[in-house]
Amino acid sequence: MLIAPSILSADFGNLANDVKAICDAGCDFVHVDVMDGHFVPNMTIGPVVVEAVAKAATKPLDIHLMVEDNNFFVDLYAGMKPEFISFHIESERHPNRLAQKIRSLGIKPSVVLNPHTPAESIEYLLEYLDMVLLMSVNPGFGGQKFIPNVLDKAKRLKDLILKRNPDCLIEIDGGVSDKNIAQIKEAGIDVAVAGSYVFKHPQGYKDAIESLRV
Ligand code: DX5
Ligand code: ZN
Numbered sequence: 344m345l346i347a348p349s350i351l352s353a354d355f356g357n358l359a360n361d362v363k364a365i366c367d368a369g370c371d372f373v374h375v376d377v378m379d380g381h382f383v384p385n386m387t388i389g390p391v392v393v394e395a396v397a398k399a400a401t402k403p404l405d406i407h408l409m410v411e412d413n414n415f416f417v418d419l420y421a422g423m424k425p426e427f428i429s430f431h432i433e434s435e436r437h438p439n440r441l442a443q444k445i446r447s448l449g450i451k452p453s454v455v456l457n458p459h460t461p462a463e464s465i466e467y468l469l470e471y472l473d474m475v476l477l478m479s480v481n482p483g484f485g486g487q488k489f490i491p492n493v494l495d496k497a498k499r500l501k502d503l504i505l506k507r508n509p510d511c512l513i514e515i516d517g518g519v520s521d522k523n524i525a526q527i528k529e530a531g532i533d534v535a536v537a538g539s540y541v542f543k544h545p546q547g548y549k550d551a552i553e554s555l556r557v
Contacts, residue, residue: 344528346552347372347405347514349538350396351387351485358392359399365541368548372405372426374516374536379410382434383483390419397423405536407455407516409482410434413441421448429453429476429514432465442471453514457482458490462500469507474534475500480517485538489518494530501531521554528557 348370353361362373375393380386388396397404403426408416413430420428428445432438432454445452451473454465458478465475477497480487497513504511514534515527527535535555544551 344524344532344555344557345371345512345534346541346555347374347534347536348541348548348552349374349376349407349485349516349536351376352538352542354542359395361542362396362399363401365548365552366401368552370402370541370548370552372403372534373400374405374407374538375425377406377408377410377416377420378483379412379416381411382431383409385483390423393420393423397425403427405429405514405534407476407536409455414444417441417445417448421445421450425450427451427453427474429455429474431455431457431482432460432468433457438465438468439471442468446471446473455482455516456496458493462496462503466503466507469504469511472508472511474512474514475504476514476516476536477532478517479515479519482517487518489520489523491523494526497527497530497532519555524555524557 348365378387406425442452453474455476479493512533516536519537520540541551
């Protein structure tokens, strides 16, 4: 299991040190949640802060856009050379075009599905993607409860991926902990995002990340 701690639960007064610390603790990606206050009822960070995160990080960035105007935000963040840019299928009219644009910028395109959005809705997009991100909570906030039926969706998605693009990864985001990571692995998921579990772990970031390596 690859691990991407979500810095939404980091100490924002001490952000660069927290980013360095999760990288030193052995994470695979730094998950950056970008919210615009329209697509989701919350706002997070903009390009000035993401630039600082990119500078502090020694692992690649995994940028999760939760915004209405995906094109605008892709243009803002492409220069920071993240590994992935994930955009929500629910806010994009031309996902095929946007995925191809992200790829042409040298970044791996990924599409996000909200909890109610079926895996089948992106079957014909899979060959243009490097990853699909399944939301296991309603996007907008850290620390919410895991929605278990996402595991059924992950299994359906895995079948579609094997048919259309076997190299495409599946990532899960929301309510991930040591309590559900075994089931997550069993459902065929490759990358786990974890915010509150990692940043609030009593034994520290390294133990938290290791406890998710199933
Ligand atoms: C929610 C964000 C998540 C969030 C996860 O909209 O996309 O990345 O930080 O937080 P936890 O792991 O606490 O559910
Ligand atoms: Zn996220």
